[in-house]
Amino acid sequence: MAIPDSFIQELLNRVDIVDVVDASVPLKKAGANYSACCPFHNEKTPSFTVSPTKQFYHCFGCGAHGTALGFLMEYQGLGFVEAVNELAKRVGMTVPQETRTVEQVAAQKAAVGMHEALQVAMHYYRGELKKSEKAIAYLKGRGLSGEIAARFQIGYAPPGWQNLAAVLPEYQSDVLTAAGLVIANDQGRRYDRFRDRIMFPIHDQKGQVIGFGGRVLGGDGDDAGPKYLNSPETPLFQKGHELYGLFLARRAIREANRVLVVEGYMDVVALAQYGIGYAVAALGTATTPYHITKLMRQTDDVVFCFDGDAAGRKAAWRAAMNSLPALTDGLKLSFLFLPPEHDPDSYVREYGKEAFERAMQGAMPLSQYIVEKLGEDNDLLSQESKVRFLNEAEPILKQIQAPRLGLLLRKRVAELAGVSLEELEGSLGLKQTAVKRAYQPARSSRKPPTLVRRLIHMLLMRPALAERLDGRLVAGKGVEDEILRRILELMRSQPQMTSAALLHALQGDLPEQLRTELSAELMEADDGLALEEEFAGALQQLRVTWERQVSTAAELLTLAQEKGLQALTPEQRALLQSSRWGHGKS
Numbered sequence: 099m100a101i102p103d104s105f106i107q108e109l110l111n112r113v114d115i116v117d118v119v120d121a122s123v124p125l126k127k128a129g130a131n132y133s134a135c136c137p138f139h140n141e142k143t144p145s146f147t148v149s150p151t152k153q154f155y156h157c158f159g160c161g162a163h164g165t166a167l168g169f170l171m172e173y174q175g176l177g178f179v180e181a182v183n184e185l186a187k188r189v190g191m192t193v194p195q196e197t198r199t200v201e202q203v204a205a206q207k208a209a210v211g212m213h214e215a216l217q218v219a220m221h222y223y224r225g226e227l228k229k230s231e232k233a234i235a236y237l238k239g240r241g242l243s244g245e246i247a248a249r250f251q252i253g254y255a256p257p258g259w260q261n262l263a264a265v266l267p268e269y270q271s272d273v274l275t276a277a278g279l280v281i282a283n284d285q286g287r288r289y290d291r292f293r294d295r296i297m298f299p300i301h302d303q304k305g306q307v308i309g310f311g312g313r314v315l316g317g318d319g320d321d322a323g324p325k326y327l328n329s330p331e332t333p334l335f336q337k338g339h340e341l342y343g344l345f346l347a348r349r350a351i352r353e354a355n356r357v358l359v360v361e362g363y364m365d366v367v368a369l370a371q372y373g374i375g376y377a378v379a380a381l382g383t384a385t386t387p388y389h390i391t392k393l394m395r396q397t398d399d400v401v402f403c404f405d406g407d408a409a410g411r412k413a414a415w416r417a418a419m420n421s422l423p424a425l426t427d428g429l430k431l432s433f434l435f436l437p438p439e440h441d442p443d444s445y446v447r448e449y450g451k452e453a454f455e456r457a458m459q460g461a462m463p464l465s466q467y468i469v470e471k472l473g474e475d476n477d478l479l480s481q482e483s484k485v486r487f488l489n490e491a492e493p494i495l496k497q498i499q500a501p502r503l504g505l506l507l508r509k510r511v512a513e514l515a516g517v518s519l520e521e522l523e524g525s526l527g528l529k530q531t532a533v534k535r536a537y538q539p540a541r542s543s544r545k546p547p548t549l550v551r552r553l554i555h556m557l558l559m560r561p562a563l564a565e566r567l568d569g570r571l572v573a574g575k576g577v578e579d580e581i582l583r584r585i586l587e588l589m590r591s592q593p594q595m596t597s598a599a600l601l602h603a604l605q606g607d608l609p610e611q612l613r614t615e616l617s618a619e620l621m622e623a624d625d626g627l628a629l630e631e632e633f634a635g636a637l638q639q640l641r642v643t644w645e646r647q648v649s650t651a652a653e654l655l656t657l658a659q660e661k662g663l664q665a666l667t668p669e670q671r672a673l674l675q676s677s678r679w680g681h682g683k684s
Contacts, residue, residue, distance in 0.1 A: 101179065101182055101193060101194070103592075104592065105191075105194055106167070106182065106603075107594075107595055107596075109167075109182065109186055109191060110166065110167065110596065111594070113153075113189050114150070114166075115148060115149075115153045115154065115155065115165065115169070115598070116132055116148055116150050117188075118169060118188070119148050119166070120132070122174070123146070123173070126144075128144075128147070130149075131147050131149050131150070131621070133145075133146060133147050136157040136160060138172065139160040139162075140352075140355045140397065141159050145159035146162075147621055152597045152598065152620055152621070153166070153596060153597060154601060154617065154620075154621075155169060156620075158618065158621075161614045161617075161618075163613070163614060163617035163618075164602075165602045166185060167181050167185060170184055170185065172395075211271070211273040211277075212332065212333065213308075213334070215277050216279070216299075216334075217307055219262060219307075219310070220253065220299045220307050222253070222261075222262065223253025223254055223292075223297040223310075224252070226253060226255065226261075227252065227253045227254040230254050230256065233296060233315065236296065237252070237296065241371060242371055246371045250366075252299075252367070253296075255294065255295050255312060256293070256294065257293055257294040258293060259290060260288070260290060262280065262290050269288065275288075278291060278309060278332050278335070279292075292310060292312040295312030295313055295314055296312065296314075296315065297311075297312050298310065298311040298342065300335065300342055301344075303345060305345050308329075308332075308334040308335040308340070309329030309332065309334070309381075311328050311329070311381065311382075313364070326362070328381055337380075337381045338383055338388055340381055341359075341378040341380060341381070341393070342380075342381055343363075343367075343377060344378045344392070344393075346370075346375075347377065348396060349375075350375035350376040351376040351396045353376075355399055357393050357397050357399070357400050358374065358401050358458070359389075359400060359401065359402045359403065359417070360378070361379060361404060362379055363379060365442040368446060368447065369446055369454075372446045372447070372450065372451045372454070373451045374451055377442070380417075384416040384417055384420050385416070385420050386420055387420060387422075388424075390421045394424070399432075400432075401432050401433075401461050402417050402418075402433045402461075403433075403434040403436065403442050404417075404436070405436060405438070406435045406437050406438040410435065410441075414467075418431075418433070418464060418467060421464075422494065422497035423497055423499065425498055425499065426500050427500045427503055429500075430463070432464060432467075433461055434457060434460075434461040434462075435462075436457075465503065465506065465507050469510055469511070469514070472487060472494075472511075473487070473514070478514060487511075487515055488526065491526075495507065495526065496526075508522055508523065549636060549640060549643065550574065550582050552632075552636055553567070553582055554578060554585065555616065555619055555623070556636065557585050557589075558585075558620055559597065560633075561589055562589075563633050564585060564589035564590075565589070566633070566637065567637065567640075569583060571640050571641060573644065573647065578612075580607075581607060581608060581612070584607050588600060588603050588604070597620070601616075601617075
């Protein structure tokens with residue numbers, strides 16, 4: 099079943115965003131609006147603003163913006179349906195539903211079934227841990243307390259082929275194979291995926307179990323298989339998207355304003371045991387840009403910690419390269435390499451929390467790490483070695499979209515290669531990176547808005563004005579023209595829409611940059627502005643512009659009919675062909 103759009107609009111009309119946000123982030127009155135330090139990035143001066151009249155929020159620091167529905171999804175990690183149900187509960191509304199296709203219903207049932215099966219399995223494994231002396235002894239030997247084991251919901255999968263059949267009666271169901279709990283071999287025999295392993299539940303951002311990581315109790319696995327065994331990719335679990343421990347670490351990350359990315363489950367758990375609760379781990383795969391983006395929502399300081407051996411250094415380089423597309427100038431990314439004989443688990447147990455955090459202070463910044471890595475085994479003394487240096491730097495520099503970081507790294511590479519920045523960019527085919535200014539809310543820093551942009555702005559301020567605008571006057575083909583036509587279409591179908599409801603309905607149509615700009619402009623706009631007069635003036639200007647275009651097109655059409663299209667300039671032909679008279683002509 100799907101939730102009708104009309105209900106979403108009615109819900110946003112009824113709910114008060116101030117109450118919704120204030121329940122999670124205490125707000126203070128600031129003139130007509132409310133403000134707080136932004137919950138989506140670290141700041142000391144409040145730039146997060148909530149408007150009770152416009153019913154949306156905007157951060158002038160990081161650009162975060164949205165409605166009450168968007169806030170619940172972003173801040174609490176709720177899915178769309180969950181956020182709708184949560185808001186509906188607050189205002190006493192019952193969520194109606196539209197009929198879904200047979201395929202959609204089947205997919206939803208399968209997802210629910212997988213969640214339930216994974217939850218049952220997690221409780222089963224936790225119960226089995228309490229019964230297993232060797233599993234308990236193993237965890238105690240690794241220095242873990244019962245409190246930490248309970249916090250991370252650690253369990254134990256006992257030896258045996260079909261233990262889960264005792265707690266999951268539908269053992270033959272395809273749901274269990276889809277969830278990664280059961281394997282079916284070529285002969286059709288089914289058996290548990292995890293056997294005789296310490297079990298680490300993997301949670302999504304809502305705290306639901308979506309998979310498991312299992313570790314053998316011995317050394318490197320030997321006859322028991324690999325040391326670590328993860329759930330396979332499933333509809334609920336994609337390794338490249340999830341980070342072990344993130345759900346539990348979110349508060350500690352925000353308090354420390356830092357996240358530590360390590361390699362293994364035991365590293366995360368052991369660090370938490372010693373008071374470092376802001377650690378997470380990639381799940382059997384290299385760090386991805388998606389991981390980086392996810393972490394950036396929590397903090398702008400990411401420290402990667404790897405073993406100091408060859409495997410750890412190889413993993414660190416993969417993480418650095420995979421993070422390049424997601425880099426921003428506000429993100430601090432650094433790398434901590436432990437001595438070869440240590441991993442985070444053993445290091446924190448031997449030296450303690452304070453020593454570990456001191457080591458983090460000396461972590462190597464990403465730019466320094468890249469330069470040092472490129473310079474390994476290259477003395478840069480010959481022209482040939484400098485060419486190799488530039489060849490290896492080229493794909494790295496091309497992936498960095500962060501303007502300031504990209505510029506400084508290019509300068510450093512150019513300096514080491516003995517060339518100028520212009521020569522470097524020319525020889526590698528790199529466009530010069532324009533350094534973007536940080537977002538400035540002052541109106542003076544922006545270009546004067548176009549007529550169409552002004553109309554969009556006014557309609558978002560007061561959607562009811564849409565009934566006075568004749569859509570035939572909006573004849574342009576630009577992005578803003580398309581948005582204005584979309585607003586008119588939405589208001590024709592649902593005339594009672596509020597500003598917040600209209601912004602929500604436009605989410606899929608507005609480019610992110612335009613949505614951020616409009617959000618900032620609306621938040622700054624004076625609620626007492628005489629919109630009626632300004633809108634009337636804009637309408638008159640739009641009508642005059644349209645009539646002028648009609649007149650020009652008519653003249654060009656007459657000229658083309660009398661003397662042929664060859665008599666028109668390329669610009670005139672383009673204007674005629676884009677008009678309603680010339681459309682389709684050649």
